[in-house]
Every structure is written in structure tokens, then in C-alpha cells.
Amino acid sequence: MQVSIETTSGLERRLTVGVPADQIESEINKRLQQAAKSVRINGFRKGKVPLKVVKQRFGAGVRQEVVGEVMSRSFYDAVRKEDVKPAGQPSIEPKQMEEGKDLEFVATFEVYPEVTLSEFSDIEVTRLTADVTDADIDKMIEVLQKQQATWEDTKRKTKKGERVNINYVGTKDGEEFEGGKAENQFLVLGSDSMIPGFEKGLIGCKAGEEHVLDLTFPEDYQAEELRGAAVQFKVTVNSTSAQKLPELDDEFFAKYGVAEGGLEKFRAEVKDNMARELKNAAQAKVKTQIMDALVSKHEVDLPKALVKSEIAALRNQMIQRFGGAANNAQLDFASLLPDDMFAEQAERRVKLGLVVGEVVKANGIKVDGDRVRAMVEELASTYQEPEEVVNHYYNNRDLLASVESAVLEDQVVDFLLAAGKVTDKESTYDEVIKPADKDA
Structure with a gap:
């Protein structure tokens, strides 16, 4: 096997490999002889098909298979011989594949770079x-309680952290805009789910009330036509509710694996x-x-x-x-x-x-x-x-x-x-x- 390698640019290398024709032909003939023992072709008994017939029928496919395997195997033999370490798969291009002639192919690939380590004493x-303090535990348990909390309707004015069910319609210059309308939407006040001012404007509201919110969309809003736009939302409050935390009892503890x-x-x-x-x-x-x-x-x-x-x-x-x-x-x-x-x-x-x-x-x-x-x-x-x-x-x-x-x-x-x-x-x-x- 003949091998030559050159640096094309940076980490890229080009490897040219030549494989003797007799090595290719020997492997092809070996496989064709093995195939002749088992293939079935009309007019011939199994195992009695002449090698010439097998070669005519299957020679091209076997050659392609062998050449592919030889190029792959020869590539890795060549990089070991040249002591280079490929980074990623090579691009292999055959240059000479004619029957009876030496196989020649070119593999282009990158190698791993040399890494020169710096001093570490200045890191x-x-x-x-x-x-973990008792206060931290108390805070975490409250988080877990909120994960299992239920919502109960209230009749009083809402507070931050409570939930409202609302219908709303948004208008810009008196016209409704796309995405500015909803019905029976739940919203937790203080969750920052809506544009600035929307949730704050509903703190202190009660079920059955209607509110008009004059707001401005942020300059970085995803819808370009609404960036920085002055709009008005008419909001109907259908219901208000507050979280009810579960009791710290055996039923609650069991949900977290404490029996x-x-x-x-x-x-x-x-x-x-x-x-x-x-x-x-x-x-x-x-x-x-x-x-x-x-x-x-x-x-x-x-x-x-x-x-x-x-x-x-x-x-x-x-x-x-x-x-x-x-x-x-x-x-x-x-x-x-x-x-x-x-x-x-x-x-x-x-x-x-x-x-x-x-x-x-x-x-x-x-x-x-x-x-x-x-x-x-x-x-x-x-x-x-x-x-x-x-x-x-x-x-x-x-x-x-x-x-x-x-x-x-x-x-x-x-x-x-x-x-x-x-x-x-x-x-x-x-x-x-x-x-x-x-x-x-």
C-alpha cells in the first residue's frame, strides 16, 4: 500500500492511498468462488454454476462491495501508519478503480489540533x-403546598397572587387587533403573563366589575405592529379566587413519598x-x-x-x-x-x-x-x-x-x-x- 499525505489548510489533510490490483482481484475472486457454491441460477445445479457465469451476474456488485471495504480499511491503516488522528468522518473520492489496475483514492479529513495547556495557578x-436553614425548609414546604393548592372563589377585592377569570377585548386606535381578545381566561395577578400594567390594573377588582385599562406595549414586543403602541383593554371580571393550601397532614406527606x-x-x-x-x-x-x-x-x-x-x-x-x-x-x-x-x-x-x-x-x-x-x-x-x-x-x-x-x-x-x-x-x-x- 502506497500512502502520501499533505496539509491543505489548517487542520485539513489530504491522504492519497494506492492499493495493489492483485489485492483487490484476489478478494473479489474469493467472494465469487464462495458465491458459486450457494447461488441458484436457472439451468445449473446448486454449487455447479461456472465461475465465469457467477462473475458475469454478480461481478460488478461484488467489485463495488470489495472496493468500498478496501478503501475504508486502507484509510484507517494509512492514518495509523502516518500517525494522524482524524476528527470526524473522511470524505473519500476514488481516483482509479479500473479492473486490473491499482486502486487509488483520496481521503480528505480534519485532524485533532495540538492543544498547548496554559498555567493554571492564576485561575x-x-x-x-x-x-439549609429552618426558614429555607419552611419556604420549600410552602412551595410544595402551592403545587397541591386548590382555588376557592372569593367575593372581596383581589390581591396580588390571587386569580381572576376574565373576558377582555383590546383595541388600537379604536380597532380590535389580532390576539387581543379572550373569554374565560384565568390569570394569576402578579404572574407577569400579560403586558406591563395589565395585571396591576386588576388588583383590587371584584367579580362582576368591568375595567378599562389604558396601556402601552413594550418596544421589544414580538408582534412588530404592536411595539410601543398605545392600546386600550376592556376587561370583564367573571370571578375571583384565592389559593387554599392543603393541610400538612399524612395525606399530603404521602404525595411526596413519606408514609x-x-x-x-x-x-x-x-x-x-x-x-x-x-x-x-x-x-x-x-x-x-x-x-x-x-x-x-x-x-x-x-x-x-x-x-x-x-x-x-x-x-x-x-x-x-x-x-x-x-x-x-x-x-x-x-x-x-x-x-x-x-x-x-x-x-x-x-x-x-x-x-x-x-x-x-x-x-x-x-x-x-x-x-x-x-x-x-x-x-x-x-x-x-x-x-x-x-x-x-x-x-x-x-x-x-x-x-x-x-x-x-x-x-x-x-x-x-x-x-x-x-x-x-x-x-x-x-x-x-x-x-x-x-x-x-
Whole structure:
């Protein structure tokens, strides 16, 4: 096999490979001889079909099959020989495929870039610390109560946080506009579901009343014809209602998996869940700072193939998140969700993957099996049969690999924290669990 390689631009390489004709012909003849033993052709007994006839009937297809396999196999043999690491699939173009002549093809592909690691001693991280207080637990329990709350009609004036059922008609310059009309719509006052001023104008209303609201649409409103427009809404209040929180009793506790132990046990369960959430959120904020530092400290050429693949993965994630409509052939997701929507995030992910991979390689970081086990057990602890979940993870290679990947990232974060400067800052539960600006 003859191999030559050249750099076309940046990370792109062009590999020219020549394969001796006798290697191709030998494999083709071998397969045709095997086929002659089993094919059925009218006029011949099984296993007695002459090779010449088999070749006439199946030779072209077998040649195409063999040439395809040889090009694929030869490509990977060639990149190993040249000690290059392809990033993504190659584009293979045959140059010479005539029978009896040496096979020649050209493969164009990108390689992984060289990553030169920076110093990590100047990485600065603020690590938030907090405890779950009784007040935090009380607040969380109220949230859980509101999730199970019912609405009861009221006859008094409404307050913020209460609900109204309304009919309304919106007009602009005396004319109704599209999307400005509704009947029997429920609205929680203070939910910011409507344009500024709408909900505030209904605080203090009572059932049976009519109100006229003179409002202005925001300048950044999605409907261009209504941006900054002065409008008027005529609102009829059909009913008003207030939330009734459920009692903190055994029936309520059972809805959250606490069958016995009463309020004390329920509060303990809530605290445990909040502590777990607090720990994960604090770690996520540290990780985000570390990953931001890695992105800002390194300049890396990104293989277009990897970025393209990551864009496709992000697009599919979004499709699944919004109902898994990927199988709807009538929708053109490429135009609905263009590459530009995901390009920045995809480039960040690819860059981080390359840099983190180099940190792992350069420092000999290996996956800690004990930490993998601990993470699996923590994930399983939220299920009724934790041991079954643990066994499921260890019997599913893909699931376990995802945990190993997460653990390896955590080990990289720990390694970089040890090298950098960490400042602990006392905080609160609410502040720690508030989502970070970026997804590491």
C-alpha cells in the first residue's frame, strides 16, 4: 500500500492511498468462488454454476462491495501508519478503480489540533457555601403546598397572587387587533403573563366589575405592529379566587413519598433533598467558573466536523425537549432550528472537550472507580429500590460510561481547583441554587 499525505489548510489533510490490483482481484475472486457454491441460477445445479457465469451476474456488485471495504480499511491503516488522528468522518473520492489496475483514492479529513495547556495557578474561583436553614425548609414546604393548592372563589377585592377569570377585548386606535381578545381566561395577578400594567390594573377588582385599562406595549414586543403602541383593554371580571393550601397532614406527606413519621419525618426528607440540591448547585457553580477559565485561557483550532456534529446533537436535544418531533418528516428542522442557533454553544463544548481531554492526558488523570460508585449510589438513592438502580447502571455500559465521564470531569475540576486560587464565600440557599449564567 502506497500512502502520501499533505496539509491543505489548517487542520485539513489530504491522504492519497494506492492499493495493489492483485489485492483487490484476489478478494473479489474469493467472494465469487464462495458465491458459486450457494447461488441458484436457472439451468445449473446448486454449487455447479461456472465461475465465469457467477462473475458475469454478480461481478460488478461484488467489485463495488470489495472496493468500498478496501478503501475504508486502507484509510484507517494509512492514518495509523502516518500517525494522524482524524476528527470526524473522511470524505473519500476514488481516483482509479479500473479492473486490473491499482486502486487509488483520496481521503480528505480534519485532524485533532495540538492543544498547548496554559498555567493554571492564576485561575480564581469563588466557592459559595451555605446551610439549609429552618426558614429555607419552611419556604420549600410552602412551595410544595402551592403545587397541591386548590382555588376557592372569593367575593372581596383581589390581591396580588390571587386569580381572576376574565373576558377582555383590546383595541388600537379604536380597532380590535389580532390576539387581543379572550373569554374565560384565568390569570394569576402578579404572574407577569400579560403586558406591563395589565395585571396591576386588576388588583383590587371584584367579580362582576368591568375595567378599562389604558396601556402601552413594550418596544421589544414580538408582534412588530404592536411595539410601543398605545392600546386600550376592556376587561370583564367573571370571578375571583384565592389559593387554599392543603393541610400538612399524612395525606399530603404521602404525595411526596413519606408514609409515616409525620411532619418531623417530612421536614427531614425535604431537608435531605434540599441539601443534595445545594451541594450539586454549589459544585455546578464552581465547575462553571473552572470551565469559563479554560475557555478564556486557551486558543484552539476547532475541527469543523466536530462542531458540525455537536450542532446536530444540540438540535436533536432541543427537538426532543419540545416533544420529540424528530420523526415528523413534514417539518424542516434545519430551517426552523438553523446551525447559527447552536454554533456558539457547540464551539464552546468542542473547545472544552479538547482542552479537558488534554488536561486528563497531560496529568494522567484516571477515572476513580470509588467516585463512580458513589455517584451511581447517589443517583439511585432517590428511587424506591436503590439497589436495583445501581445494578441497572453497572449492567448498562452506556449509562455507566455517562457517569464515568461526569466523574472524570469532576476530577479535572478538583485538579484545577488545587492548582488555582479558591475563595470561600458564605451565602444562602437561594443564592447558591440560582442557575448559573452559562451551562458548563
